[in-house]
Amino acid sequence: MFRWVGSYFAPTRFPPPPIQDESHLMKAVILREHGGPEVMEYIDFPTPKPPQGSKDIVVDIVAAGINPVDCKLRQGPAANFLYPKPKIVGGDMAGIVSFAPEGSAFKKGQRVFAMLPLLCSTFGSYAEKCCVAEDILCLAPSNYSLVDLATIPLVATTVIQAMRPVKEAFPGDILKSKKIFIPNGSGGVGTFAIQYCANELGMQVTTSCSSKNMALCKSLGAQEVIDYKTTDFAEVIRDYDVVLDSMGFKNEETILYGNKHILKPSTKENPTFYLRIASSPHGKSQKEESDFPPDPLGWTIPESRIDRVIGSFTKQYLANHFNILPNGIRYYFILVVSEKPALEEVRQAIEKGTIKPVIQERIPLSEAVRAHEIQEAGHVTGKLVLVVNSELEGRETAQGKET
Secondary structure, three states, rough: EEEEEEEHHHHHHHHOOEEEEEEEEEEEEOOOOOOOHHHHEEEEEEEEOOOOOOEEEEEEEEEEEEEEHHHHHHOOOOOOOOOOOEEEEEOOOHHHHHOOOOOOOHHHHHHEEOOOOEEEEEOOOOEOEEOOOHHHHEOOOOOHHHHHHOOOHHHHHHHHHHHHHHHHHHOOHHHHHHHEEOOOOOOOOHHHHHHHHHHHHEEEEEEEOOOOHHHHHHHHOOOOOEEEEOOOOOHHHHOEEEEEEOOOOHHHHHHHHHOOOOEEOOOOOOOOOOOOEEEOOOOOHHHHHHHHHOOOOOOHHHHHHHHHHHHHHHHHHHHHOOOOHHHHHHHEEOOOOHHHHHHHHHHHHHHHHHOOOHHHHHHHHHHHHHHHHHHOOOOOOOEEEOOOOOOHHHHHHHHHHHH
């Protein structure tokens, strides 16, 4: 019942799941129960087959990007109807098309990347194969390895979806005069967001990070960088047009209600934006535990609890239609969903050189436990990526190269 309702109202969040082909096995990282990194198992698992009547594409995975949400869903709780177990972990992937149905826009041998839906399927990206709906799959840029490109889909889709209201409000060159603050600029979302906002949109970007990553953030396009260990951003950020915040659990109260004028007063002609990406803290302190308790229903992780999601979207509606926030600030809550247009946009940006993957470490799929331990320890610079089968990189068919 839940899947039917979800697939009707949000088909890209809840697509028909692939079928398990018990006659063919692949290497995959799965979990049977929630817990620490040690609950993940590197095993032989049935390969996926497209559902009957679907136009799904089968992809041989070259690499799988790691995101904090992978760790949070592994830790749980997440109800089986949302996160069925045994479950292959992961969402981001890049690989080579191994099967495309007749009439598909894709061909065998093409390089592709995508963010797989995180919910309602046994299958994920920490595996040798996956099935992907055609409408969320994208041809990969030609100028980077698929291993590196596997780190892109979720962060790119998140940032591009978040920035759409800003782009609509400030068309053309108007956007180039606008100032944006991006906290945590050295993380996965931050390293992408700096490049997208500075190099693609032409905005004036300020970010925060530790001193060791300040040079990196400047090289990505940030004009100003704040050392968060020595300087409170609320004391130095004034009259900005946009805040893109992947740490809203920590910053929202200060930015919206701290009486610091971090954002300019918003007007109809010149609106200001607080863009809050759904998130919750890693390694939570006692205070953060009280602020982000587990879902009492046991359905899902803290940032996607149904009461929080409804509350955040309600706040978005009231802020944008009835000016309930101080100074009329516009508020947007971003709960990312897989899509193709965002990946098409980032593919073009990567190919023209305005955006590049930022990677801390490439790790074999068999060491996924270690990779999650690194991710959960925090302070990852850019992204981590699991290498599934890098040898596939050289095996694109001539047919795949023609497009």
